[in-house]
Amino acid sequence: MDNPAPRPTRKNALVRVATFALIVLPIVIMANLAIWAAFNQPHDAEAWTGEIVGFSYSPYQRGQDPTKGIHPTRDQIASDLKLLSGSVQAIRTYSVIRGLEDIPDLAASDGLSVAVGAWIDTDKVRNDQEIANLIKLAPKRNVVRVLVGNEALLRNDLPVEELIAYIRTVKKSVWKPVSTAEPPHIWLKNPELVSAVDYIGVQILPYWEGIPVNQAVDAVFDRLDELHRKYPDKPIVITEVGWPSRGKIIPRKPYPGIPEAELSSEAVPSLVNQATFMREFLNRAKDADLTYYVMEAFDQPWKASEEGAAGSYWGIYNADRQPKFPMKGSISEAPQWRMWASIAAGLALVFAVAFMMIRQHVKTAGVVIFTIVTQVAASALAWAGLSVTGLYLSSVDTVVWTFLFAAQGLLLIVLLAEAIEFVEVIWTRHGERHFAPFEPTEGYPENKVSIHVPIHNEPPEMVRDTLIALSKLDYPNFEVLVLDNNTVDPAVWQPVRETCAQLGSRFRFFHLENWPGFKAGALNYGLKMTAEDADIIAVIDSDYQVEPNWLRTMVPYFAKEDIGFVQSPQDYRDRHESTFKNMCYWEYAGFFHIGMVQRNYFNAVIQHGTMTLVRKSALQKVGAWAEWCICEDAELGIKLYREGYDSVYINHSFGRGITPDTLAGYIGQRFRWAYGAVQIVKHHWRSLAPWARKGGLTSAQRYYFLAGWLPWFADGLALLFTITSIGLSIFALSQPKMVQLPVAAFLIPTIGSFVFKFVRSLWLYAVRVKDCSFIESLGAGVAALGLTHTVAKAMLNGMVTSGKPFFRTPKCEDKPPLAAALIQVREEAVMLTALWGLSLAFLLNENFADSLSRLWVAVLLVQSVPYAAAVLLSFINVMPSLFNRKKDATEGALSPAE
Template sequence: MRAVVAVLLFVTAVHAAMWGVLRDKQSAPDFKGILPSVSYAPFEGTGHPDVDNIPSVEKIRADLKTLSRMTRAIRLYSSTGGVELVPPIAAEFGLKVTVGAWIDKNSERNEREIQAAISLAKRNSNVNGVVVGNETIYRGEQKVDDLIELIKQVKKSVNVPVTTGEIWNIWRDNPKLASSVDFIAAHVLPYWENFTDKQAVDQAVYLYGLLREQFPGKRIVIAEFGWPSAGYNLKNAEPGTFEQAVVLRNFVTRAEAIGMEYNIVEAIDQPWKFFEGGVGPYWGILNAAREPKFSWTGPVVNENYWKLATIAVLVGILLSLPILRLAQPTIMQALVLSAASAGVGTWAATVFAYWEGHYFVFGSAFALTLGLILLIPLVLIAMARIEEIAAIAFGRKPRRLIVKGEPVAPATIGENVSFPKVSIHIPAYFEPPEMLKQTLDAVARLDYPNFECVVIINNTPDPEFWQPIQDHCRALGERFVFINAEKVEGFKAGALRIAMARTAVDAEIIGIIDADYVVQPDWLKDLVPVFADPRVGLVQAPQDHRDGDTSLMHYIMNGEYAGFFDIGMVQRNEANSIIVHGTMCLIRRAAMDIAGGWAGDTICEDTDLGLAIIEHGWLTHYTNHRYGHGLLPDTYEAFKKQRHRWAYGGFQIVKKHWRRFLPGASRLSPDQKREFALGWLNWLGAESLGVLVAILNLIWVPIVAFAGIAIPDKILTLPIIAAFVVSLMHFMILYRLRVPVKWGQMLGAMVAAMSVQWTVSRAVANGLITEHLPFARTSKGGLSRMSIEFQAFWEAVIGVLLLVGAAVLIVTNSQKEVREIYIFAAVLVLESLPFLSAVAIAILESSRINSFEFWRYAGVRSAELIGLRPVAMPTVTGASQPVASEVRREAS
């Protein structure tokens, strides 16, 4: 344990050191002067003058008092709606004011704005200019000639310079407009023109020179220059707090050096400017709380950096503490887990930084909160999978696993050891008689002297199904008890209760096998000795199948089943927390009685009973040696129905048993509670969350594509990609380490596993709104036929919609190239894979390539075409051509 503690301390130290080493520190020219002018808007909620959003005098006075320490003047954009209060208050702090008149298509309101601006210029001696309209030509609100007339109207009425604010290229392309103003107020915002922060200042200086050359002798003012501190990139233009600080400090230094007149946009962040895209609220040199975003002197650093580092390290430590509770973890195991914890800690600090550094309207706050609520369980699932990777790849070998050939009890069966009687129960419902006969014959061959077999056929009135079995049981002898029960309630559990009533009174152990399972002769001989320990209540052997070569679909399905039995069950067994799956199960009769026997209130009666036995403190054991082989579901439809039943039954069990996970409610240990809780979360939760997140993302697509609102990548979309990568690694690494399958079958098993995501999520949804669904028998033995309906219709719909959504995002983002939108599109593609996997298997089932014969023939033909296999040719005698009969004989 000391070594593990040392590992945790080492990782914590490295984590903290990395934060120290990676701290960004950039240099920029110091600026110790006073800014000549900054843009100021006193509004909150909206900036439109007609909206009842009049700022208070106290608020304006507090703002201007703060700004007076930073600038000599302010620029306004309107003269009504409360803005008219600004000039006289600004005079109290010695601030000059450039008054603005907001101009749009509303001529009546335009006149009110103009008259208000004129009035302010006349009544306030600190007004040093009037700007009639802001980017009015660029927005298409006014024609050039009409705007010129408005400018002339104002010029006649005031004694200060009059102009309009426009983007630099509007001035360049409209010399007539330039001639009508007293000075050119040019907006130069390199961000909106896709320049990088490294190019921004050079571009501004270049455009300033260009305007001076085009309009010699004209006063040129850069009326807007700035850089956003947050939001989305625009092609090469990357917003950020460092970028803003460096750009502005470089700009003001250059501007002062060449005598440029300029105005910085803007003084204070305006959270209401969400309509300007992701960067709209973040142009201020002060945040909305009126705090400086950066220092104008010294290195440019993140003032909150060490706070974030502390959060990251502390979260990493807290998530690492459960490692100390693991049973003898190895150094590498602890290293992997603590490193993963540190990674999650860094993500938590990133979430905190985003929440602290951004402004939210109700919709964005709701979306972010919902996203985090869904992401937290996904992160927990990813952590659980990383833990399983670490345990299997770097941890100690399983210690509780029953291994074929190794002793399982202090004393093995011999001449002086009794053979406890085993009663094997085989429930059957409309099962093919020949299949069930094979199962009974295998039981008859068991190498164990003291057993009986109770065959219970329930609710199967057709004598073609039960009569041959009755006859076969008679032929096999008195060990085989046949029961034909009609009107049985409780599905399979009801049938098993009837079997228990007919069980021999001296039977100590109950064995359960499905009607399709052919057991090995040594099943009981090898596993019954485990019950020599009186604490053992149950021993489970894995399922396996003997028809995996029926088709390619069956081949990959069999590979998918194997993963659960060779990976998950082995690991859960270490915590005495296995999932009982009925067939190939041996149960101590006393444990069954104490647990209440077979309950009919869930459709997974075997798992329900197994959990109840564990809750009463019994030990359970597992072996991954195959002691029996059954049949796979006949069709993909049957495969999905079986998975739906398991998931729905699992959710029923969660609802039934969750109270027993409360303190003192059962004999479950903390490790057992953790294993079951994570198991349910990892299976039911992961699949359901995956579907829910995919559907929510689909709903979000039009908002992202057409409203200019992207999803923050570092806190929402990149974690989804990371969780997918972890799941992929979990599947591939553990399959290679634990499951003896080839690469092709492993990849097929991965497709099969993904293909039931929609099925499992539907089962969970059914479990939320219903209490009981009927037991659905899994069709096996070749009696069922493939449905004429396409078995992945809804998966196809959702999968295609996700791909279409990704395409829409890519197309609509081609002009802006916002990185977050491309990442969001990639997430949609990843989320489509489980749905498309179901479509692929449904198509495979009805295609020629599902047949192994097709692949064998294709392989032979390919070998012949490339010359690796000789092709039989007709024999030719001399120079004569063979006759048709000879060709036919040769071909045959």
């Protein structure tokens, strides 16, 4: 063991902390706040200081909904009108039943004029009731005009002839001006309707036309000019005009009078755009002496189910009766951004300072990088939170957003854990725990080693090579126990028994039939059969060919009495056989050369069940191998740590096995590892919990075991995220006007996380996996991504079950045919098809031609990357056999007939 690198003295540590707190932290925090400020620049627009001519007024408040029979009280309406009376001359209503018939009288007491409207739709009974009440209310002094219906023709609720009949019925009894409210194109193509009314009540809402806000007011006046030109003698009243503060971006659309080249942006609903539109319109409307009703006085949350995401946000006041923006001065899209930015910066500050205090071995550059990552992560979460403020969430929305925020929080914790590993690997003062193989100058250690080789249905030729390599060990005092676990076919296990007999008395063979406990059960049997004088148990897999110096250079570490186990990495000898195996090889290498080396500095390595040596007395003390767990090796390591034993990890290959021949084997192996990790966490939770004070594990061991498995838990969470995005996408495509895609909740957990992990992986491989080329590190990344769905399933399965069967990693299997290539990744192929299909559907759907929808497509495509990697890996796996079959078929076709 190397001498430990000197730790910073207390004085130096205090100086470092002070320097960091006084110089680095303020710079990073100020940079973060500057970015927040840059994205939240106040917007200047022409001020409006006059009185508004009119508001469209719907009196419904939070939790009220006319479609569900929940209506406002008379007192609530009176309170609304009193609030509006200081800023508006008149209001316009939509219905005169269910308590809304009281509005004219209540408005009169506040000096407000009223344009009374009757709702007309397909319900003729209701229509008659509305018309009757409208006729009764029209004579009131403050009623200045009457509206029969609102966009009834636009909704195709009735033919124009029926609407005209209703209008004529009202005109027979009412001397006030009578009309209906429709958008411009309805009036332009129905001159008979124009003839039937006293004035044109026109709804001009450029947002729905996809007109950019900077051209929207011009579009309003263009529409008015068009109507004046066609109907020069008919008065025009704008019955609705406005812009929503939230909702779906409307894609660019051609518009009469505006060249398509000038449609430079989209109709974006936002608070700044709403305020900008309203200020400009009000000033121009005053100059033009227009009669208008702003759409609308108060936000109406219930309209989301009728008009889509934007329907709730047309109000000048929000649903709580608070003004949404000032009519003069600068306008901010998110006035609360300073609070959210401060919370993000403060939360990140706590993490950064804690990291620096605990990880004093990390160099200053690493601390700065971690501080930047924490600021970005906290700001991302705060930004997602800010995006929800002001939304009127239904119960379903609340459940969805609660899940999304909880998932984002957990994913950001994983991101921070990976950032910690990243900065520790790159910017750590190394040398505190570094082990190398012993090089004895004379003699051998006295310890007797019992080598256990568990096998199950393994190719006898492969096992024979493993045993022959063991027979050549440069170590005098060892025995080999071959533990055949439930192999049924005698033709498979009997040749192995014969090989043991040929190799001499130190090789003993045990055939176990109907033996419980899988691999752990066989190893526990071997522990009972171990020679009495053996004090070290070694375990290797059936495919491993060890080097002669393995025991001679590893056993000396057991001279230190508290050493519980000595571990060296798994390695493989067949990576040159195919591209698939090469990718798998380097994917494995990342764990052993990066993660295990880093964990070794904190005495927290994961024990794996091959190339491992365990002190027999320690193994017996902790209860031997766990037969309830399919990862009995990693579980044993935790038990040994709990009992206070130390470990040694030597990053040197002493034996090499065989990588799985098929993707199915590779996937199955990773499923077992991931499922076993969940079993271990559930079983040892009281010892692994960060707040645990008992259980024998150090804080570093608890952290590294949990942090090491967190990315796998994150894969399970990412699968839920992907399923959620698929569900939201299907719903959005089926109801394009009803859904506002929650892009803010997905950008960082998907695109941001993917980019960070991609850069992190390549950087770590370049630093720690020295013999791996850039192309090979990319291949390793593809292999790891291809396992994402498998790991996710294993983690989610492990959370709800506890008895998955042991999965043996297949060895030396034939390559599968092309059909099998798809079958072994059929779930991934289905997910890939779904994500790509939905992406294409969004790209082809004109309702989603906006920039926000394009970002959503990017989210879907990034989510598809692991599934594409799995399918690609499957085809890479079968390509050699596929080409060989084609070659054989060609040669067979060319050979002469017999």
